[in-house]
Amino acid sequence: MDGNKKDPQIEALIARMTIDEKVGQLTLYADELRTNNPNINPDVNRRKSAELLDDIRAGRVGALFNGIGVVGGRLAQQAAQESRLKIPMLFGADVIHGLRTVFPIPLAEAASFEPDLAEKTARVAAVEATAVGVHWTFAPMVDIARDQRWGRVCEGAGEDVFLGKLFAAARVRGFQGASLANDDSVLATPKHLAAYGAVAAGLDYNSVDISEQSLREIHFPPFEAAFAAGALSTMSAFNDINGVPSSANHWLSTEVLRGEWGFKGLVVSDYTADKELILHGFAENDQQATRLAFMAGVDMSMQSGLYAAHLAKLVHDGEVPLKTLDESVRRVLRVKKALGLFDNPYRSLDPSREASDVATPAHRKLAHEAARRSIVMLKNDNGVLPLQKSARIALIGPLADQANLHGPWTLFANESEAISLQDGLTRAAGNDAHIKVVKGAEIDAPIEGGIAAAVAAAQGADVVLLAIGESERMSGEAQSRTEIVVPEAQQALAEAVAKTGKPVVVLLRTGRALALKGAVRDASTILVTWFLGSETGSAVADVVFGDFNPSGRLPVSFPFESGQEPYYYNHKATGRPYHAGGLKEFTARYRETDNAALYSFGSGMGFAPFTYDETQLSGESLPWNGEVTVSSRITNTGKVAGEEVVQLYIRDRVASITRPVRELKGFRKIQLAPGASADVAFTLTRKDLEFVGADLKWIAEPGAFDVWIAPSASTGTPKSFRLLDRKE
Numbered sequence: 001m002d003g004n005k006k007d008p009q010i011e012a013l014i015a016r017m018t019i020d021e022k023v024g025q026l027t028l029y030a031d032e033l034r035t036n037n038p039n040i041n042p043d044v045n046r047r048k049s050a051e052l053l054d055d056i057r058a059g060r061v062g063a064l065f066n067g068i069g070v071v072g073g074r075l076a077q078q079a080a081q082e083s084r085l086k087i088p089m090l091f092g093a094d095v096i097h098g099l100r101t102v103f104p105i106p107l108a109e110a111a112s113f114e115p116d117l118a119e120k121t122a123r124v125a126a127v128e129a130t131a132v133g134v135h136w137t138f139a140p141m142v143d144i145a146r147d148q149r150w151g152r153v154c155e156g157a158g159e160d161v162f163l164g165k166l167f168a169a170a171r172v173r174g175f176q177g178a179s180l181a182n183d184d185s186v187l188a189t190p191k192h193l194a195a196y197g198a199v200a201a202g203l204d205y206n207s208v209d210i211s212e213q214s215l216r217e218i219h220f221p222p223f224e225a226a227f228a229a230g231a232l233s234t235m236s237a238f239n240d241i242n243g244v245p246s247s248a249n250h251w252l253s254t255e256v257l258r259g260e261w262g263f264k265g266l267v268v269s270d271y272t273a274d275k276e277l278i279l280h281g282f283a284e285n286d287q288q289a290t291r292l293a294f295m296a297g298v299d300m301s302m303q304s305g306l307y308a309a310h311l312a313k314l315v316h317d318g319e320v321p322l323k324t325l326d327e328s329v330r331r332v333l334r335v336k337k338a339l340g341l342f343d344n345p346y347r348s349l350d351p352s353r354e355a356s357d358v359a360t361p362a363h364r365k366l367a368h369e370a371a372r373r374s375i376v377m378l379k380n381d382n383g384v385l386p387l388q389k390s391a392r393i394a395l396i397g398p399l400a401d402q403a404n405l406h407g408p409w410t411l412f413a414n415e416s417e418a419i420s421l422q423d424g425l426t427r428a429a430g431n432d433a434h435i436k437v438v439k440g441a442e443i444d445a446p447i448e449g450g451i452a453a454a455v456a457a458a459q460g461a462d463v464v465l466l467a468i469g470e471s472e473r474m475s476g477e478a479q480s481r482t483e484i485v486v487p488e489a490q491q492a493l494a495e496a497v498a499k500t501g502k503p504v505v506v507l508l509r510t511g512r513a514l515a516l517k518g519a520v521r522d523a524s525t526i527l528v529t530w531f532l533g534s535e536t537g538s539a540v541a542d543v544v545f546g547d548f549n550p551s552g553r554l555p556v557s558f559p560f561e562s563g564q565e566p567y568y569y570n571h572k573a574t575g576r577p578y579h580a581g582g583l584k585e586f587t588a589r590y591r592e593t594d595n596a597a598l599y600s601f602g603s604g605m606g607f608a609p610f611t612y613d614e615t616q617l618s619g620e621s622l623p624w625n626g627e628v629t630v631s632s633r634i635t636n637t638g639k640v641a642g643e644e645v646v647q648l649y650i651r652d653r654v655a656s657i658t659r660p661v662r663e664l665k666g667f668r669k670i671q672l673a674p675g676a677s678a679d680v681a682f683t684l685t686r687k688d689l690e691f692v693g694a695d696l697k698w699i700a701e702p703g704a705f706d707v708w709i710a711p712s713a714s715t716g717t718p719k720s721f722r723l724l725d726r727k728e
Helices: 008-016 019-025 049-057 070-081 106-111 115-131 151-155 161-176 212-219 221-228 250-260 286-296 306-316 322-338 351-356 361-374 421-432 450-459 488-498 533-544
Strands: 027-030 063-065 090-093 233-235 266-268 376-380 392-396 434-438 463-469 504-509 525-528 597-599 610-612 627-636 642-652 663-672 677-685 703-710 719-723
Touching: 008 322, 019 027, 019 306, 019 322, 049 070, 070 351, 090 322, 106 115, 106 151, 106 161, 106 361, 115 161, 115 351, 115 361, 161 221, 161 663, 212 221, 250 286, 266 322, 286 306, 286 322, 306 322, 361 533, 392 421, 392 450, 421 434, 421 463, 421 533, 434 450, 450 488, 463 488, 488 504, 525 533, 610 642, 627 642, 627 663, 627 703, 642 677, 663 677, 677 703
Parallel strands: 027 063, 063 090, 233 266, 392 434, 392 463, 463 504, 504 525
Antiparallel strands: 376 525, 610 627, 627 677, 642 663, 642 703, 703 719
């Protein structure tokens, strides 16, 4: 979409539109005409179906959200075709990690370290969304999340910028397909602009106090990657940034987004975020909130109704220039045209597709593959896994049953269609199945006699599969936690079961990194199974019985203690860094624990161990306009084939701005047969060494760099090279 060239059709429409009709194009309401989920947002400004249809016919509404269904969609689109100018409606929805076919939460998919996999699952999500009448998804979330107390960690790709950029771009490509105008493509919405993942204390909706250098180096790059991949909408964040709410931040939404980055799409507020400027203490009343949000660059108001109520008068009174109003309308109409809605208002409203393109066997097959590739095995002492299918298994815990499989923010899925752990394990074991299922405890409350029943089941089994962790309601929006631990009732269950002496395999379901304690931390085997979606049980069974060798790696660091948060692997050194085995007093550590991770970013293992030869460099220096090759030989020393995520890290030893102790700069996922080796090489250029300097420009500085090829962010032995000055 060429945002600099005016489209004659759109210009002709704008010339004919009244101010009220223009405002209508910037008004987005909850879809009361179709199947929706009313429990996901505050009950604000709800409208009756008949009233909504009247507003559409009068040109007072340009878009609806979070409703699905072809019949209702055609009804709304027909009403738009009965309006004076016949401008088509735009239908949006929260399709975060699947519609009816639910894929692993985005954080889990990031654990695959396979952006191509995320592109495929986003493509299927788009196919299913468009089959039920959706043109626009409010995804992907691309916020870098470094505080695991924040509930929305589950919606993104974790703590690392490099990984976050790759997954942001991949998901945009998947959602939008080969062409936005295709019937099975949806408009992607990278969110939340910006730095929502940096809210103070991990508290949702909280303030963000951050340097511009950190914004540009950490929080902006995934957005830039998403826009470079073609995303034509974005969503303003709930939080403020340095005292200015994002939904009223002209510097962010106009100067940076449109001025510096050349973004040509539309900006939509998050749910009632424009009205919330009043509670922020940034606007005195609704009228001022409307003017501030609109003049900052927020094109479309979601659900509050503020633009509908006040924007026309602000234009009439001269407080909002008509030219600015026209430009926002132009952006919205250009997006609608890019989606092909002017050519076919009824695109993605085909009853035959609604019947045939949702929850297909092919979609479920991909969900199965995505789920098992997202599982991370953190430990497997004494080779407890894989199990024989004839093993006597005690499946214990509140997460063994049908509930809490899909994960947060799945609005249109049917929980009964998902495969539970009990069903998945039983199907996989077949006639050999010897599985005793005991709940033992609720998610966050004990069950009378529950622990005794669990202990009895464990004593009669060869191995315990302990299905514990978070419920769906403990992760996601508005689900910040002060203690990121396994709930007390489940921890007590784990302690009691561990005392039986039977091998314990923890199946940890979570939407964030957790601080693992006691019997959970000390279990023989730990599988991080996140929220895996529709194929949860079958995917976990594949790993438990060895039909799939786990290959996921952590996209977030698991801390020793909740009080370490925010903790992330690429933190900066202090003047008194702590070194394991060294001086403890007067160094950067807590009284209770080291300044380190229990399991760092990139950690994970499979059934086959891999060894890394010494890292090799093609030279001791990197010329200013040249390159250096970093390589290592990786060997599968196990007895089965396996996959390894080979990771490349650097450290800038001395710089004008202090630098992280490590930074991910590349990775390769390789598959090796038993005993096989592969040489894995990465090429570094000056561009890979750049950072945002004191003048807020990307720069690289000559000097010494450490480089690792390693299986995680906390392992490996570095080699060193020098970046030469341009004159050398």
